[in-house]
Amino acid sequence: MLAVYETQRSALPWASAALAAGAFRLYRERGGNKTAPLPDFFIGAHAAVANLTVLTRDPAPYHSYFGRLKTLGV
Numbered sequence: 001m002l003a004v005y006e007t008q009r010s011a012l013p014w015a016s017a018a019l020a021a022g023a024f025r026l027y028r029e030r031g032g033n034k035t036a037p038l039p040d041f042f043i044g045a046h047a048a049v050a051n052l053t054v055l056t057r058d059p060a061p062y063h064s065y066f067g068r069l070k071t072l073g074v
Contacts, residue, residue: 016045023065044069 023045024037044066047054052070054062059071 010046010050012042012046013049016042016049019048019066020045026065041065 020037020041023041027034027038027041040061043054044062046052048066048069054069054071055074056062056071057074059073062069062071
């Protein structure tokens with residue numbers, strides 16, 4: 001079980017904005033129909049910039065947009 005009280009919350013780094021925007025642009029170029037960036041783009045960009053690992057049930061989309069991002073599948 002995830003120890004919720006041992007996790008940290010940090011502010012979204014400015015450096016991740018361009019990375020999230022690039023992922024969203026790629027999503028749209030691939031035929032995505034959402035008109036606003038998806039939360040996963042901000043999560044993935046933040047983790048990539050801060051060298052963090054993303055805990056997810058489906059790591060494939062993260063790897064599709066953030067190739068070197070570390071993920072931990074559950």
